[in-house]
Amino acid sequence: MTGQFIKGDVHELWKDLAEKYGPLVRFGPDQVLCTDLESILRITSVRSDYRKSDWYDLARMGDDDNLLSMTDKERRRERRKKVAPAYNGKGAGSHIFNIETGLNRTIAAWTELIDRKYLGSGPIFQPLDIAQSVHFYALDSLGEIAYSQSLGYIANDKDMNDVLKINEATFPWMYLLNNHHFFFRVLRKWPFSMLLPRAGDKAGLGAIMGHTTSIIDRRFNFFHSSSSSSLEKSSSPEKIPVPQDMLQSFISHGLTRPELQEEVTVQLFAGSDTVANGIRLCLLHLFSSPQVYRRLQAELDAAYPFLSHKTCPPTPGQERPISYSTCLQLPYLQAVLKESLRILPPVVTGGFYKDVPLGHGHGHNGGEGDTIAGYSLPPGTKVATGAAIYAMCRSKQVFGLDADVFRPERWLEAEEEAAARLEDESAARTNVPEKNELLGEAGRRLRDMEITLGLMFGHGQFECVGKKLAMMQMNKVVAELVRRYDFNVLNPRRPCKVENALMWFVKDFWVRVERR
Numbered sequence: 001m002t003g004q005f006i007k008g009d010v011h012e013l014w015k016d017l018a019e020k021y022g023p024l025v026r027f028g029p030d031q032v033l034c035t036d037l038e039s040i041l042r043i044t045s046v047r048s049d050y051r052k053s054d055w056y057d058l059a060r061m062g063d064d065d066n067l068l069s070m071t072d073k074e075r076r077r078e079r080r081k082k083v084a085p086a087y088n089g090k091g092a093g094s095h096i097f098n099i100e101t102g103l104n105r106t107i108a109a110w111t112e113l114i115d116r117k118y119l120g121s122g123p124i125f126q127p128l129d130i131a132q133s134v135h136f137y138a139l140d141s142l143g144e145i146a147y148s149q150s151l152g153y154i155a156n157d158k159d160m161n162d163v164l165k166i167n168e169a170t171f172p173w174m175y176l177l178n179n180h181h182f183f184f185r186v187l188r189k190w191p192f193s194m195l196l197p198r199a200g201d202k203a204g205l206g207a208i209m210g211h212t213t214s215i216i217d218r219r220f221n222f223f224h225s226s227s228s229s230s231l232e233k234s235s236s237p238e239k240i241p242v243p244q245d246m247l248q249s250f251i252s253h254g255l256t257r258p259e260l261q262e263e264v265t266v267q268l269f270a271g272s273d274t275v276a277n278g279i280r281l282c283l284l285h286l287f288s289s290p291q292v293y294r295r296l297q298a299e300l301d302a303a304y305p306f307l308s309h310k311t312c313p314p315t316p317g318q319e320r321p322i323s324y325s326t327c328l329q330l331p332y333l334q335a336v337l338k339e340s341l342r343i344l345p346p347v348v349t350g351g352f353y354k355d356v357p358l359g360h361g362h363g364h365n366g367g368e369g370d371t372i373a374g375y376s377l378p379p380g381t382k383v384a385t386g387a388a389i390y391a392m393c394r395s396k397q398v399f400g401l402d403a404d405v406f407r408p409e410r411w412l413e414a415e416e417e418a419a420a421r422l423e424d425e426s427a428a429r430t431n432v433p434e435k436n437e438l439l440g441e442a443g444r445r446l447r448d449m450e451i452t453l454g455l456m457f458g459h460g461q462f463e464c465v466g467k468k469l470a471m472m473q474m475n476k477v478v479a480e481l482v483r484r485y486d487f488n489v490l491n492p493r494r495p496c497k498v499e500n501a502l503m504w505f506v507k508d509f510w511v512r513v514e515r516r
């Protein structure tokens with residue numbers, strides 16, 4: 001087991017432990033790993049008294065807390081109320097802004113770059129490191145959605161500020177700190193604190209933070225320099241429209257200047273590698289499964305037939321990226337994404353520990369602590385609710401005997417089976433029962449599959465606030481790449497390097513691209 005830990009296979013270690021010892025495994029003096037679905041749902045539910053543990057210190061970026069790092073319930077509730085509208089496209093006043101517009105701009109810029117620089121023709125081609133390029137997409141699209149301007153990675157097509165290079169150096173530390181987070185308290189103290197990213201750094205996340213600081217300053221100062229609260233600021237002689245984006249939504253929902261800094265920074269931290277991994281690993285599965293790739297292309301071609309042949313180029317205007325609502329109507333695309341996220345969840349062993357509350361009142365403890373899967377846990381015990389997502393997503397009981405295999409069809413089969421059962425059972429009934437009553441065995445299996453998979457974004461009061469945005473970013477770009485291009489992996493012996501560092505660290509994913 002120590003060997004697995006050192007090798008970076010801690011996800012396999014948690015899986016082995018869960019298989020060997022069951023739904024609750026104590027692996028430290030006050031730490032337990034939980035793989036029991038119903039218990040995790042209860043612990044994280046909106047009404048639960050559990051709270052985030054000090055593990056979340058890991059997510060503190062600056063001098064103060066952000067939504068992810070906050071442990072105090074009341075402060076979290078207040079902060080979430082202020083930031084959640086932005087993630088749902090709710091802007092200033094009653095304005096709704098379209099998150100997809102910024103995404104479309106980034107996808108258009110990226111595919112234009114691929115078409116111009118990387119398309120192969122016969123023996124001539126320019127290798128593309130798609131692991132790196134996807135990261136550029138994730139960063140630029142975040143910039144477009146959050147503050148209406150790309151961060152310029154696609155335009156420059158290079159690792160400006162060595163963000164990826166510094167990631168590479170930082171990820172082994174994240175792996176260590178995730179599993180031994182008390183080290184983090186040491187790291188927060190001088191002189192080690194000098195190693196953490198800071199706005200103004202010449203390289204890494206700190207360099208992007210410096211860039212976003214100046215964007216926030218300009219916007220914040222401009223909109224607070226006059227007392228007008230109308231949707232248009234008059235800056236004589238012409239009126240300047242209020243930009244409709246996440247930053248503006250944060251401002252209009254009352255975030256202070258320092259709070260803005262924390263929330264914009266955590267977006268970069270929580271929303272770039274995660275999304276990039278979701279896309280990279282989906283592409284890895286697709287490139288390794290030609291029958292799945294072809295079936296997905298056929299589905300996309302049916303939705304956008306004009307792009308399917310080189311001989312039938314699209315007319316101008318038809319090139320616009322596929323809409324998210326169309327993506328959601330494509331069952332095979334949904335199945336492919338779910339299946340690749342299931343096999344390799346982007347955040348693979350994040351601890352996300354929750355503290356057992358004082359006097360929880362459940363179980364046999366007379367109001368002290370909690371009982372999980374039959375075990376009494378004293379208050380303050382740290383329950384890892386996220387570390388075992390890999391193990392849970394490979395459960396044979398939930399996903400079938402071939403749970404270790406990438407097979408998107410399992411989702412379609414489970415849906416068909418549930419729908420067929422629903423029809424049979426409702427035909428057999430004379431009264432009109434609730435849908436839940438009709439779930440039956442097949443329906444429950446599908447529900448367990450969906451809910452287990454969903455846990456990769458957390459759940460209930462702790463659910464990822466960027467989930468919808470992430471799903472949109474992943475859906476649209478996977479669909480766009482597959483319908484436009486064919487890819488050859490350049491090194492079939494090792495298509496890319498994938499390592500566990502709390503999130504996956506994926507690099508050197510070299511491909512040849514051909515326009516269909």
Ligand code: HEM
Binds near residue numbers: 069467
């Ligand atoms: C595939 C992509 C993503 C995955 C797998 C993911 C996963 C997660 C997980 C596991 C949590 C913590 C749950 C817990 O505490 O129990 C979380 C929280 C959070 N995520 Fe994401 N995330 C993704 C994308 C994003 C994006 C795109 C953003 C923003 C741009 C984002 C921002 C946040 C924030 C701010 C929180 C804290 C929410 C809170 O505590 O109320 N995430 N995410």
